[in-house]
Amino acid sequence: MSRRPVFITIEGIDGAGKSTHLAAMAQRLQAAGATVCLTREPGGTPLAEDLRAMVLNRPMDPLTEALLVFAARRDHVLNVIQPALQRGEVVLADRFADASFAYQGGGRGVPLAQLNALEAWACEGLQPDLTLWFDLDPTEAAQRRARAREADRFEAEDLAFFERVRAGYAARAAAQPARFARLDAGQSLDTVAAAVRAVMAERGW
Numbered sequence: 001m002s003r004r005p006v007f008i009t010i011e012g013i014d015g016a017g018k019s020t021h022l023a024a025m026a027q028r029l030q031a032a033g034a035t036v037c038l039t040r041e042p043g044g045t046p047l048a049e050d051l052r053a054m055v056l057n058r059p060m061d062p063l064t065e066a067l068l069v070f071a072a073r074r075d076h077v078l079n080v081i082q083p084a085l086q087r088g089e090v091v092l093a094d095r096f097a098d099a100s101f102a103y104q105g106g107g108r109g110v111p112l113a114q115l116n117a118l119e120a121w122a123c124e125g126l127q128p129d130l131t132l133w134f135d136l137d138p139t140e141a142a143q144r145r146a147r148a149r150e151a152d153r154f155e156a157e158d159l160a161f162f163e164r165v166r167a168g169y170a171a172r173a174a175a176q177p178a179r180f181a182r183l184d185a186g187q188s189l190d191t192v193a194a195a196v197r198a199v200m201a202e203r204g205w
């Protein structure tokens, strides 16, 4: 069997159900003997959490937004993700660079070449070993969000924005199919949870 994934990310449009399954994923990894570093983006360090508050709340142009999410990511990679991996931990991150390609690239229209350059500068060559993509129809995601919480600057965007974000994830998954596991997040909670467990089991967890 190939090496178990040690840097695992979860992705998808807002309301797809990522947070719902995060704790169970961490528990499953722990039960299998892993020390889990559970983290999120934008955020994961004091500086990156400050940048998160700006990105989620302050109006700004798309390239500024991309620069800030990658600045936050660099701080997170250097101070949390790389050290945890070096200690032999499993890093489970609620979003990583794919989100920038989906939201800033797909959603906001920042050119791919600029995002590729930022990724090359910011991430020290680090890519997740496994990405669970919670794929959901944007109309369903909007209904779930409306029932659950107040919208932030991204969640207030219209359906067309989330269609573009979804397409951004699809493009990223098509470009790197070995890393991505797509989950149909439109199914019942129990069915999605079983699909998450199946993906983890397939990869040795």
Ligand SMILES: Nc1ncnc2c1ncn2[C@@H]1O[C@H](COP(=O)(O)OP(=O)(O)O)[C@@H](O)[C@H]1O
Residues within 6 Å of the ligand: 012, 013, 014, 015, 016, 017, 018, 019, 020, 021, 134, 144, 145, 147, 148, 185, 186, 187, 188, 189, 190, 192
């Ligand atoms: N499979 C599902 N079916 C119906 N509702 C769901 C499902 N998964 C999550 N939800 C609900 O949808 C809302 C958004 O889920 P959440 O996990 O916060 O999404 P995300 O973290 O991807 O933004 C929550 O109220 C959650 O309880």
Ligand SMILES: Cc1cn([C@H]2C[C@H](O)[C@@H](COP(=O)(O)OP(=O)(O)O)O2)c(=O)[nH]c1=O
Residues within 6 Å of the ligand: 014, 019, 040, 041, 042, 056, 069, 094, 095, 096, 097, 099, 100, 101, 103, 104, 152, 154, 155
């Ligand atoms: C990591 C990242 C997130 N985002 C956006 C996606 C989300 O709308 C928002 C915050 O993500 P998230 O933590 O999933 O939101 P919530 O706490 O409401 O579940 O940031 C980007 O636009 N680019 C990025 O690179």
